[in-house]
Amino acid sequence: MTAVTTPVNTPAAPPGTPPAKARTRARRGPRWRRTALPYLLLAPALVTFGVFKAYPIVDSLLLSFTTGNGSAGHADGLANYRRLLDDPLFWTALRNTGEMLVVQVPLMLALALLMAVAINSALVRWRTVWRLGIFMPAVTGLVATGVMFSFLLRTEDGAVNRLLEAVGLPAVDWLGQPFWARMSVVLVLSWHYTGYNAVIYLAGLQSIPRELYEAAMVDGAGAVRRFTAITVPALRPLLLFTVVLSTIGTLQLFDEPYVLTGGGPDNATLTVSMYLYQNGFRYFDFGYASAIAYALTLLVSVLGAVQMRLMGERDR
Amino acid sequence: MRLSTLRGWPLTFLLAAVTGLSIAPFTWMLLSTTRKDTEIFDWPPSPVPGDSLGDNLHRLDRRIGLLRVLGNSLLVAGVQTVGALVVALLAGYAFAKFRFRGRTLLFGVLLSTLVVPEQVMLVPLFKMMMNFGLLDTYQALILPGLCVPFAIFLMRQSLSGLPDELLDAARVDGAGEFRVLWSVVVPVMRPVLAALAIFLFLGSWNQFVWPLVALRSPEMHTLPVALATLQGNQNTTDYGAILAGTALSTLPMMVLFLVLQRQFISGLLAGATKG
Numbered sequence: 323m324t325a326v327t328t329p330v331n332t333p334a335a336p337p338g339t340p341p342a343k344a345r346t347r348a349r350r351g352p353r354w355r356r357t358a359l360p361y362l363l364l365a366p367a368l369v370t371f372g373v374f375k376a377y378p379i380v381d382s383l384l385l386s387f388t389t390g391n392g393s394a395g396h397a398d399g400l401a402n403y404r405r406l407l408d409d410p411l412f413w414t415a416l417r418n419t420g421e422m423l424v425v426q427v428p429l430m431l432a433l434a435l436l437m438a439v440a441i442n443s444a445l446v447r448w449r450t451v452w453r454l455g456i457f458m459p460a461v462t463g464l465v466a467t468g469v470m471f472s473f474l475l476r477t478e479d480g481a482v483n484r485l486l487e488a489v490g491l492p493a494v495d496w497l498g499q500p501f502w503a504r505m506s507v508v509l510v511l512s513w514h515y516t517g518y519n520a521v522i523y524l525a526g527l528q529s530i531p532r533e534l535y536e537a538a539m540v541d542g543a544g545a546v547r548r549f550t551a552i553t554v555p556a557l558r559p560l561l562l563f564t565v566v567l568s569t570i571g572t573l574q575l576f577d578e579p580y581v582l583t584g585g586g587p588d589n590a591t592l593t594v595s596m597y598l599y600q601n602g603f604r605y606f607d608f609g610y611a612s613a614i615a616y617a618l619t620l621l622v623s624v625l626g627a628v629q630m631r632l633m634g635e636r637d638r
Numbered sequence: 639m640r641l642s643t644l645r646g647w648p649l650t651f652l653l654a655a656v657t658g659l660s661i662a663p664f665t666w667m668l669l670s671t672t673r674k675d676t677e678i679f680d681w682p683p684s685p686v687p688g689d690s691l692g693d694n695l696h697r698l699d700r701r702i703g704l705l706r707v708l709g710n711s712l713l714v715a716g717v718q719t720v721g722a723l724v725v726a727l728l729a730g731y732a733f734a735k736f737r738f739r740g741r742t743l744l745f746g747v748l749l750s751t752l753v754v755p756e757q758v759m760l761v762p763l764f765k766m767m768m769n770f771g772l773l774d775t776y777q778a779l780i781l782p783g784l785c786v787p788f789a790i791f792l793m794r795q796s797l798s799g800l801p802d803e804l805l806d807a808a809r810v811d812g813a814g815e816f817r818v819l820w821s822v823v824v825p826v827m828r829p830v831l832a833a834l835a836i837f838l839f840l841g842s843w844n845q846f847v848w849p850l851v852a853l854r855s856p857e858m859h860t861l862p863v864a865l866a867t868l869q870g871n872q873n874t875t876d877y878g879a880i881l882a883g884t885a886l887s888t889l890p891m892m893v894l895f896l897v898l899q900r901q902f903i904s905g906l907l908a909g910a911t912k913g
Contacts, residue, residue, distance in 0.1 A: 357738070359732075359736065359815055360732040360736035360738040360741075361732075361738065363728040363729065363731055363732035363736075364728070364729050364732045364733075364744070366724070366725045366728060366729070366784075367725050367726070367728065367729035367748070367785055367790060368729075368744070370781070370784040370785035371748060371751075371785040371787070373766075373781075374759075374763065374781060374782040374784070374785060375751050375759070375785055375787075376747075376751070377762070377766075378758070378759040378762035378763050378766070379751065379754055379758055379759065379762075381762035381765070382758050382759065382761060382762050385761060385762065437653070437656060440649055440652065440653055441653060443646075443649055445645050445646030445649055445650075446646055446649050446650050446653060447646060447650050448650070451657070452653045452654075452656075452657050454896075454899060455657035455658075455660050455661050456656060456657055457895075457899075457902075457903065458660055458661055458664065458892065458895070459660055459663075459664075461840065461888070461891045461892055461895045461902070462664075462844075462888045462891065462892075463843065463844030463846070463862055463887055463888065463891075464844065464846065465844070465846050465862035465865055465866050465887070466844075466862070466865065466884045466887045466888045468866075469865055469866070469869045469880060469881075469883075470663055470666075470667050470881075470884055471663070472869065473670075473678075473679075473877065473881070474663060474666065476679070479679035479681070480679070481666060481681075481683070484681045484682075513659075513660070513663070517660055521903060570755075573755075574755050574756070574757060576757075576846075576847055577846045577847070580846075580866065581866050581869060581870075584870065595755075595757050595847075598757055599757075599760070599847070599851075602760060602761045602764070602851075603760075603764070603851055608761045608765065611760075611761050612758075612761050612762075615755070615757050615758040615760070615761070618755055618757060618758075619753075619754055619755055619758055622753065622755055623753055626753065
């Protein structure tokens, strides 16, 4: 209703020409229709947003303060959050997720950066081919990737172990040993996303003027110095973006361990999201699952904010 | 000149190796779908396709109802993509080209949900769909994916760059607002819309957690859910069929990617360059 009183925006007429303004408005129909138009355009977004985003977010918070099975929960204050703090399985899931995060994100992004610098090098040929090839895995679904690698990582006859043996390394019990199972997830995630991140960096690298490097070379800067003094600062916004995105993604990890290891062996690859899923949809403990969801949200926002702070500050 | 070409070879060779590692699993998978179960793990893998492709597809079809599952995936991803695209275009246009009360607030609220993990919505959406009696239906899969805040954000950013004069010229010629949108805005925005469409379709085609939660019966399964179920079933050692399913879920996207690389890459990188 307040919309009716909102001043009409008519970009057609420059300010200070009221007669023309009035005329164009008349041609465009009644004033209320012009005022209502932006809301009309927004209606589909607002309705779907309200019902399928905003309401669930609030409902989930409320649910996290209830205990009981399924929809028949009753208010129980902070009980779920207290239970969360004492739940060894939750801490296991958190530790697993953390370990995979700490190994995977830096390793993958460093590799991606190297690949991008290599492709961008003036010396390299067939640039388009490499860019295309390394981006390919990002197009695959995570489930398909997981299924594929569950075959490739088989201990006895999987291709990865055969390759390791071919170069004289011992075979690894990829999916059967707790530590290696986590590394399997790391491996598969890295395979899936390294090229994607490399292509992001490549886009950034291509916007750095070549003259900068030439000037540095004239000044006698070596390759390493040019990399740290020109490349890294120029890529900082993209580095920040990829670090935050990968961190958030890995914190929410679900598809890969679900398909690859089912959370095993012995909960070694159980992630926070998987634990949420188990509580919500295997035990139908909606309250507890919602508390886990909010713990995850807290973790995502805190880690994201810390990273932005750290990397943003070095800017100055 | 000669020196630099020579120096380039080690680097080129290294990149060839990395690219090889990127595409080797695909190659292995595609070749394996043509083999018998007993040949799949042969070492070294033969570069020549086998003759069991039809057989594997047939067994896959018997297990998951191939056409039905493919149809489900296509339908859900297609409707969701078109729907989300329309929602984002309309909302982005409103945010970019109109001044109205609550504009900044609404946009801020919309964007703020970008930091909320998808998992937060799982339980409430499940409850909601249960109450509506929509569990195990297409609507349950499609509806929650219609509002994509990131897509709205991207549309707003792109539309802000569109000169007002262009729109006004059409208005002066007597075009109604929806005519302006359809005949002026949409054609100009085609590259952005194409990139966004690919981004949305890919995400929808591959989505897993929500369909896994919202679906019950096998005939409603989308491809990723059917695949995960098939693979998770410990009694199934039908490798040929499972790999054929994996190939079917990746191959369409790979072909689309090779044909439309430019749109693909700009679609998937949209967040990096615009954010």
